[in-house]
Amino acid sequence: MTTATRTPIERVEAFPGNFDAMYRAPRRPIVVRRAIDAWAASRWTPELFADRFSAVDIAATIQLPEEGVVYLQKDKAHRRTLRVPDFVDLMNSGACCYLDQVDLGRFPGLDADVPIDTMIPSGRRFANIWMGARTRSGLHYDPMDNYLIQVFGEKIALLAAPDQRRRLYPFGDNVAKSRIDPEAPDTARFPRVRDVVFHVATLGPGDLLYIPRGWWHFLRAPDRSISINLWHDPALTISEELGAIRDLGPAVWGRVARDFVWHGVCGRPFEQRLYSPPPTGKLLFDVCSMLVRGKSLPS
Numbered sequence: 081m082t083t084a085t086r087t088p089i090e091r092v093e094a095f096p097g098n099f100d101a102m103y104r105a106p107r108r109p110i111v112v113r114r115a116i117d118a119w120a121a122s123r124w125t126p127e128l129f130a131d132r133f134s135a136v137d138i139a140a141t142i143q144l145p146e147e148g149v150v151y152l153q154k155d156k157a158h159r160r161t162l163r164v165p166d167f168v169d170l171m172n173s174g175a176c177c178y179l180d181q182v183d184l185g186r187f188p189g190l191d192a193d194v195p196i197d198t199m200i201p202s203g204r205r206f207a208n209i210w211m212g213a214r215t216r217s218g219l220h221y222d223p224m225d226n227y228l229i230q231v232f233g234e235k236i237a238l239l240a241a242p243d244q245r246r247r248l249y250p251f252g253d254n255v256a257k258s259r260i261d262p263e264a265p266d267t268a269r270f271p272r273v274r275d276v277v278f279h280v281a282t283l284g285p286g287d288l289l290y291i292p293r294g295w296w297h298f299l300r301a302p303d304r305s306i307s308i309n310l311w312h313d314p315a316l317t318i319s320e321e322l323g324a325i326r327d328l329g330p331a332v333w334g335r336v337a338r339d340f341v342w343h344g345v346c347g348r349p350f351e352q353r354l355y356s357p358p359p360t361g362k363l364l365f366d367v368c369s370m371l372v373r374g375k376s377l378p379s
């Protein structure tokens with residue numbers, strides 16, 4: 081076999097009554113079709129954003145590469161502050177650009193269009209807007225459960241289970257991000273990717289994709305698109321996070337230890353890469369410092 085296996089993600093027509101037992105507990109992805117027909121958000125378009133938020137400035141990413149792994153790019157080479165209508169003009173011109181992970185609160189009034197309390201009645205939850213054209217997210221995992229809701233346009237989703245991590249070649253300095261492009265993997269350089277099982281779906285307007293915590297995911301919008309994501313509890317435990325690092329072997333342990341000392345203990349700056357958090361070793365240092373000072377971890 082020369083390429084990874086692809087299998088469709090289960091699709092259902094309504095939110096399953098037994099969702100927690102059937103999907104959340106076993107961490108099984110699922111697509112719920114037409115999940116937001118009753119939400120006012122189902123009527124959002126890029127033009128609505130341009131009209132209602134004509135004086136709002138947002139840090140967008142522009143001139144994005146159309147191939148390769150986005151995490152290799154420097155954030156400052158692509159990050160620009162733009163007025164929302166100027167960003168929408170850019171989208172409409174066919175450029176590859178993204179308002180990535182913008183807190184819903186940056187768009188006053190839009191929270192009324194998303195019934196967050198009904199979707200997630202308790203625990204922590206974070207709502208973000210993702211609006212852009214011809215976007216690619218990079219393959220990564222997040223620590224919290226996620227509902228990714230497609231509002232406008234289409235997205236192609238490729239997911240892989242947490243136990244596939246060694247076949248996805250995470251970055252040593254960022255263990256939640258993969259060095260492979262899942263749509264065009266370099267199998268000569270990353271041979272284990274041939275054995276990956278990808279779970280795939282095409283999301284249309286109104287579809288909700290449940291991405292369980294720790295699952296790898298890659299999203300590509302072929303054209304203009306708007307999505308909402310709702311990260312929420314439960315989250316990976318510290319021991320699950322450390323277990324993921326342990327499984328990656330000595331080369332990654334060495335890199336994490338180096339970054340712990342260099343960027344954490346010594347406070348040396350690091351270069352911000354596109355769509356990437358600080359290096360894993362630095363994050364680990366921050367967690368350790370908080371525990372030593374007796375502070376609780378950030379929510």
Ligand SMILES: O=C(O)CCC(=O)C(=O)O
Nearest residue numbers: 210217222228299307309
């Ligand atoms: O839709 C995207 O481009 C990325 C979304 C994502 O990574 C997420 O919701 O965790």
